[in-house]
Amino acid sequence: MMKLNANIPDGPLEQKWENYKKKAKLVNPANRKKLDIIVVGTGLAGSSIAASLGEMGYNIKSFCFQDSARRAHSVAAQGGVNAAKNYKNDGDSVYRMFVDTLKGGDFRAREANVYRMAECSLNLIDQAVAQGVPFGREYGGYLNNRSFGGVQVSRTFYSRGQTGQQLLLGAYQALMRQVEKKSVKLFTRHEMLDLVVIDGKARGIIARNLDTGQLERHAAHAVILATGGYGKIYYLSTLAMGCNGSAIWRAHKKGAFMASPSWIQVHPTSLPQSGDYQSKLTLMSESLRNDGRIWVPKNKDDNREANQIPDGERDYYLERRYPAFGNLAPRDISSRAAKERIDAGYGIGPLKNAVYLDFSKAIKEQGKEKIKEKYGNLFDMYLKITGYNAYEVPMMISPSAHFSMGGLWVDYGLMTTIPGLFALGEANFADHGANRLGANSLLQASVDGYFIAPYTIANYLADEIHTGKIDSEQEAFKIAENEVNTKLNQLTDIDGNKTVDYFHKTLGKILYDYCGLSRNREGLEKAINDIRALRADFYKNVKIPKDMATVNIELEKAGRVADYLEIGELMCYDALTRNESCGAHFREEYQTADGEALRNDAEYQFISAWQWNGSPDSPILHKEELHFEFIKPIVRSYK
Amino acid sequence: MKLTLKIWRQKNQTDTGSLQEYKLDQLNPHMSFLEMLDTLNEQLIIKGDDPVAFDHDCREGICGQCGVMINGMAHGPLPHTTTCQLHMRSFNDGDTIYIEPFRSEIFPIRKDLSIDRSAFDRIIASGGYISTNTGQAPDALAIPIAHEVVEAAFDSAACIGCGACVATCKNGSAALFTSAKISHLVLLPQGKEERAARIKNMVQTMDKEGFGHCTNTEACQVECPQNISVLNIARMNYEFIRAKALEK
Numbered sequence: 005m006m007k008l009n010a011n012i013p014d015g016p017l018e019q020k021w022e023n024y025k026k027k028a029k030l031v032n033p034a035n036r037k038k039l040d041i042i043v044v045g046t047g048l049a050g051s052s053i054a055a056s057l058g059e060m061g062y063n064i065k066s067f068c069f070q071d072s073a074r075r076a077h078s079v080a081a082q083g084g085v086n087a088a089k090n091y092k093n094d095g096d097s098v099y100r101m102f103v104d105t106l107k108g109g110d111f112r113a114r115e116a117n118v119y120r121m122a123e124c125s126l127n128l129i130d131q132a133v134a135q136g137v138p139f140g141r142e143y144g145g146y147l148n149n150r151s152f153g154g155v156q157v158s159r160t161f162y163s164r165g166q167t168g169q170q171l172l173l174g175a176y177q178a179l180m181r182q183v184e185k186k187s188v189k190l191f192t193r194h195e196m197l198d199l200v201v202i203d204g205k206a207r208g209i210i211a212r213n214l215d216t217g218q219l220e221r222h223a224a225h226a227v228i229l230a231t232g233g234y235g236k237i238y239y240l241s242t243l244a245m246g247c248n249g250s251a252i253w254r255a256h257k258k259g260a261f262m263a264s265p266s267w268i269q270v271h272p273t274s275l276p277q278s279g280d281y282q283s284k285l286t287l288m289s290e291s292l293r294n295d296g297r298i299w300v301p302k303n304k305d306d307n308r309e310a311n312q313i314p315d316g317e318r319d320y321y322l323e324r325r326y327p328a329f330g331n332l333a334p335r336d337i338s339s340r341a342a343k344e345r346i347d348a349g350y351g352i353g354p355l356k357n358a359v360y361l362d363f364s365k366a367i368k369e370q371g372k373e374k375i376k377e378k379y380g381n382l383f384d385m386y387l388k389i390t391g392y393n394a395y396e397v398p399m400m401i402s403p404s405a406h407f408s409m410g411g412l413w414v415d416y417g418l419m420t421t422i423p424g425l426f427a428l429g430e431a432n433f434a435d436h437g438a439n440r441l442g443a444n445s446l447l448q449a450s451v452d453g454y455f456i457a458p459y460t461i462a463n464y465l466a467d468e469i470h471t472g473k474i475d476s477e478q479e480a481f482k483i484a485e486n487e488v489n490t491k492l493n494q495l496t497d498i499d500g501n502k503t504v505d506y507f508h509k510t511l512g513k514i515l516y517d518y519c520g521l522s523r524n525r526e527g528l529e530k531a532i533n534d535i536r537a538l539r540a541d542f543y544k545n546v547k548i549p550k551d552m553a554t555v556n557i558e559l560e561k562a563g564r565v566a567d568y569l570e571i572g573e574l575m576c577y578d579a580l581t582r583n584e585s586c587g588a589h590f591r592e593e594y595q596t597a598d599g600e601a602l603r604n605d606a607e608y609q610f611i612s613a614w615q616w617n618g619s620p621d622s623p624i625l626h627k628e629e630l631h632f633e634f635i636k637p638i639v640r641s642y643k
Numbered sequence: 644m645k646l647t648l649k650i651w652r653q654k655n656q657t658d659t660g661s662l663q664e665y666k667l668d669q670l671n672p673h674m675s676f677l678e679m680l681d682t683l684n685e686q687l688i689i690k691g692d693d694p695v696a697f698d699h700d701c702r703e704g705i706c707g708q709c710g711v712m713i714n715g716m717a718h719g720p721l722p723h724t725t726t727c728q729l730h731m732r733s734f735n736d737g738d739t740i741y742i743e744p745f746r747s748e749i750f751p752i753r754k755d756l757s758i759d760r761s762a763f764d765r766i767i768a769s770g771g772y773i774s775t776n777t778g779q780a781p782d783a784l785a786i787p788i789a790h791e792v793v794e795a796a797f798d799s800a801a802c803i804g805c806g807a808c809v810a811t812c813k814n815g816s817a818a819l820f821t822s823a824k825i826s827h828l829v830l831l832p833q834g835k836e837e838r839a840a841r842i843k844n845m846v847q848t849m850d851k852e853g854f855g856h857c858t859n860t861e862a863c864q865v866e867c868p869q870n871i872s873v874l875n876i877a878r879m880n881y882e883f884i885r886a887k888a889l890e891k
């Protein structure tokens with residue numbers, strides 16, 4: 005069995021990254037021009053790495069499926085980005101952020117990676133400000149912070165409720181500056197459909213031009229996947245309609261291992277589902293929990309309007325169960341607590357599938373204007389979508405699939421198990437363990453791209469300077485292109501009687517029911533069978549318009565759903581083989597008497613890394629054991 | 644609810660295109676406008692017809708990818724609301740709704756309602772940034788920036804690049820879009836260094852792409868989902884004249 009080597013540098017925790025950088029191989033400026041790099045994805049991770057490598061003088065090709073790089077889903081992040089600047093003088097430090105993140109992830113992440121992320125957070129804020137990102141400031145002109153779940157300091161920097169948009173625009177503008185300088189060539193409306201591997205190394209991709217249907221071959225000395233998360237597998241989620249797992253999945257089938265795919269974060273504060281027609285669940289930022297209080301009625305079937313229910317008859321269940329963190333308990337815990345109340349019959353709203361998020365106390369104490377300044381756009385958005393004014397009545401919220409902690413396995417240098425293939429941002433599994441803390445993933449995507457990968461990719465490319473141009477006429481490219489073509493034709497030839505969305509929604513429902521907020525053996529085994537049956541049905545009965553030469557949105561969706569139908573099965577295997585509860589992975593069989601997660605460090609202190617073995621039904625499990633040298637895993641308590 | 648839809652259908656950029664009529668019933672008023680189109684498409688696909696192509700991604704008003712003319716209005720009847728955030732409760736049972744792509748020669752139609760807005764990217768590429776390389780930044784607190792200044796910069800930076808301003812302008816001007824970026828950057832101390840070059844390049848690109856001139860009808864700010872103010876255009880004009888004057 006292949007031994008996974010995370011390639012963590014030696015030395016004390018605080019010096020590992022310094023040591024790596026000191027020893028990393030470099031490529032001199034004259035040689036950089038000879039090296040081609042493909043970057044798939046233009047979110048925070050993709051734009052930042054493409055811009056940074058472009059500035060250094062490499063030849064970059066950058067791909068995204070949207071019509072502009074600026075529309076990658078990083079744009080939708082609302083609440084903020086963490087950094088251990090300690091501008092608030094409230095006891096924050098790189099070390100504390102490292103501890104919070106590791107604990108938040110339930111000790112299922114690598115110490116060295118997490119520490120590096122916290123360390124690089126300092127530079128990120130500087131970088132963003134230099135680019136013109138308008139972070140919120142105090143009247144004296146200094147940067148302001150707010151708090152996010154799972155921590156007791158204020159380390160979250162924000163641009164009103166549009167932090168992701170502003171950070172992404174900073175990275176996008178840096179990218180467009182390189183496009184103008186011709187160091188980056190941009191391919192919007194292009195979808196990567198396969199990875200080309202030659203002699204064991206990543207050497208290029210097959211991409212489809214979504215406007216003309218043309219398949220294209222692109223060759224390079226290294227390929228970077230920054231293709232975001234696959235949480236949209238649940239159909240109803242906070243992700244954009246086009247978010248997908250296809251790029252990483254196709255790389256997986258070419259040899260890249262998938263790590264802990266079942267670790268999916270379900271966000272506690274999104275808008276509840278209201279009907280079958282619904283296509284997404286809009287997120288209401290976690291930052292709202294700074295001032296909003298979560299509750300359900302103490303009495304079952306209390307049909308009074310929220311404002312008619314007196315305080316004494318409300319169950320502020322997070323404050324009750326987790327007094328130390330209250331409404332700012334971490335996401336997995338808050339979501340599960342909401343599900344517990346909803347399942348017990350205390351849910352509110354027409355479908356009894358929601359809980360209240362109430363601002364009346366904050367408005368009374370701070371005034372409406374202050375609340376408006378902090379969250380105005382979120383309240384506006386709530387009004388637009390639901391028709392309710394949250395300054396007057398509490399918001400109704402419920403849990404929704406949101407973020408994939410799992411992703412391609414990468415070593416400390418962010419390289420996958422395929423040499424020359426790197427994965428950055430949400431597409432990798434790296435830093436969040438079994439549960440991501442709020443505002444840590446904009447951070448991770450950004451530092452991967454700005455500060456980490458530029459070193460680690462150079463370290464890899466230093467050995468490629470004599471390789472010469474990679475020729476896309478090689479056999480491997482032809483074979484890959486043919487395979488993609490065959491697969492596309494296979495899909496349109498089915499000509500059945502069900503739409504792609506039908507399959508996507510059905511899969512989402514299976515996963516919510518059996519591989520969502522809580523899981524058990526029986527349910528997971530059933531889900532595996534159901535997914536197999538659904539996949540068979542898909543290949544028999546899906547209906548897709550045949551037109552290959554113009555925009556064919558159904559065909560795009562079908563490719564993504566075909567992959568989801570395989571990823572979903574792997575998620576279930578992953579959840580099934582982990583006989584413990586940790587972070588977002590809650591196995592009902594493994595819980596304490598009062599319903600908290602029961603971790604099993606003796607047997608499960610590892611990252612699962614799955615290898616493709618020719619079919620979705622027979623994945624091979626590898627384990628990367630986690631070693632905690634600097635901090636002892638403790639039972640995670642927010643009580 | 645029941646609706647009659649008249650939707651612009653066009654196979655590709657060169658096809659002439661025409662309005663086609665569709666009928667839908669049993670719609671839920673809480674559906675979003677795009678979910679209504681999803682419902683239509685489900686029916687078209689099963690019938691073996693080509694579904695209507697339209698742009699969208701985030702469906703929460705921030706990516707700027709959605710946008711159609713609804714009864715002649717960019718993003719439809721609600722002020723400051725993207726197409727994806729519009730809900731069917733804003734219409735009446737039995738309504739006939741005209742749905743067309745955003746109108747502008749500079750935004751060619753790719754198919755049906757889907758358009759190509761890459762001209763916006765080219766405007767940004769010509770100067771819509773602060774020239775700083777990764778790793779060059781000083782500490783974020785090195786330059787304090789007053790609260791009001793940052794908030795004003797944010798108001799301009801909030802633009803989502805949807806193109807409603809262009810679609811609604813009788814001149815097809817991109818002044819609101821371009822000026823929002825100019826203002827965002829020039830308001831901040833970091834952005835002042837390159838102000839002259841930036842404004843000249845961006846305005847030149849705007850003209851080269853073929854966008855029309857602004858004649859101050861202010862229609863753009865009415866439709867803008869982010870409520871970007873036409874005062875940005877005034878600032879852009881000032882910046883342009885300033886840059887030209889300094890040239891002499």
Ligand SMILES: Cc1cc2nc3c(=O)[nH]c(=O)nc-3n(C[C@H](O)[C@H](O)[C@H](O)COP(=O)(O)OP(=O)(O)OC[C@H]3O[C@@H](n4cnc5c(N)ncnc54)[C@H](O)[C@@H]3O)c2cc1C
Nearest residue numbers: 045046047048049069078083084196232429430443445446
């Ligand atoms: C609603 C919402 C709110 C959030 N709020 C916060 C927050 O407040 N703070 C925080 O830290 N995190 C937040 N997150 C999480 C965070 O936004 C994401 O994890 C992060 O932005 C991911 O960035 P990325 O660069 O990895 O991927 P993305 O920004 O998703 O970019 C993916 C890119 O890959 C491209 N792509 C994908 N597949 C293909 C393919 N096959 N071919 C070509 N291109 C492809 C896409 O076009 C896109 O350009 C939020 C997430 C959501 C959904």
Ligand code: FES
Nearest residue numbers: 700702707709727
């Ligand atoms: S779909 Fe993103 S703004 Fe409408």
